[in-house]
Amino acid sequence: MAPQTRRMAFPQVVIERDTDSERSSSDDEDDFDQEENGPQSESEAEGEVTENGSRGKNEEDMDSKEQRKAPITISLKKVCKVCKKPGHEAGFKGATYIDCPMKPCFLCKMPGHTTMTCPHRVATQYGVVPAPQRNTHNALEYVFQRQLRTRLPPIKPAYVIPDRVCCAVIRYHSRRVTCLEFHPTKNNILLSGDKKGQVGVWDFDKVHEKMVYTNIHTCIVNNMRFNPSNDGMVYAASSDGTISCTDMETGISSSLMNLNPDGWQGPSSWRMLYGMDVNSEKNVVLVADNFGFLYMVDMRSNNKSGEAVLIHKKGSKVVGLHCNPLHPELLLSCGNDHFARIWDMRQLKAGSSLGDLLHKRVVNCAYFSPLSGSKILTTSQDNRLRVWDCIFGNLDSPSREIVHSHDFNRHLTPFRAEWDPKDPSESLAVIGRYISENYNGAALHPIDFIDISTGQLVAEVMDPNITTISPVNKLHPRDDILATGSSRSLFIWKPKEKSEVVEQKDEGKIIICGSTEKKFKRKFGDGSDDSGGDDDGFKSKGKNFKLTKSRSKSAHCPRKVKR
DNA sequence: ATCCGATGGCTCC
């Protein structure tokens, strides 16, 4: 197979097909056949495995006869760890993952090919299902076209992609990061929540200062929002069943609501809060739980307002809530019942949704577009982003489906495609990628920038030192900055040219937190490892860590991935 | 180096 290049605008990274993969079958023969009796056919090998697997009552007799005849030869023929059949083997060959050919494509879920040859991987816009031509000219759509569409400039501006890590805190959290939120007015403050319930307040202009509040929640922080009338206060919804309201300066926190006042009575009664948003027009915090219910808390009185409303299938998790930025009466919810739903806040009762957007799998998140609020973008575990171009039009099917790898659901924070809040054309979204690519010998998981109006991959950003998956990403509301939560670490990305011109005092710093500092010092290179000669040194208060820039074609990766 | 476990959703019965 000829090497294939991925179609992309920026950065230019040539993906070389790992030649190991192409000779994998011959490798199998060479590496795994331990027989001394010469070559053996596939069927014989299979028979041998079967025999080993079904050793019955006569096994001792057979063994003794064979012992007398000839020395025992044990076949070490390996079987595929996925389908348990011999002849092929799924797993990493170097930094390239070889799929089991017996399974449907891991990326697009269609049978007949593997991820390696999936057309969506070779050219990502291949899988975009275009918007159907509809003739639905209703009055609402007419109003929308006249009043709202005119606010959007007809020509898309050039995208600015933050693609260089300018600072990072390694192991800032003690468990994996679950959510991020930029401060609404202070440009350099990033909030992060983790699986343990801790909330970090990171000033990425003062990288060395670590501030993590540990007493706010007892388990997963699922969503955070700032109080729109007091940006020193932040609300957080947690799987401990509480909404917290915390003063960012002091860390003093109060609980607005507790769904488990009697403590742990078993998993069937424990309520967890997932989706959350604030509606500043109506002065309420909206939260939803793992049993399908929506709750509202008045922000002025801090009292629960009204009764809980069943908005998704009873007993299913409601993972996302989003208030429309322009129409305060519109609410969008999504959950594990495979639906995203549009609601009228004035008529909130079970079964009265304005629209039900069906997905094939769990919906990780659903967001209105950030400026006009007239589009919807959802991330579903069926490896597809879905776009509805106009919420006032026909909602029966999405305008576009974009195949994208983000379906791993266990042990990882769910991936969420996030709008770029600065993009006036409302077409740029960012989302981490689950599947890895072989970038010059390292298996890296890029963060993708996708033009959701075309399905085209605008950019994939990665850094050779970030070998973990980055499911949590958020774009800055005003600056060209991307924040990433990857495992327990936080990263701040800026555009290359910009960060080279505007050097801030702590720019380019990496701080390693926690008890495993020595281990990470080795990993990131303190002179003792073979990380190559031309890395950029990042000096930070008496320590000297190295972090290589994201490179384009000449990218090299100091740390080979061993699997 | 290797193993293990925390975990969530899905399918099958």
Added chain:
DNA sequence: TGGAGCCCCTCGGA
């Protein structure tokens, strides 16, 4: 409807 068992690229700690 509910429980058992399964699962395909994790990640970090013992």
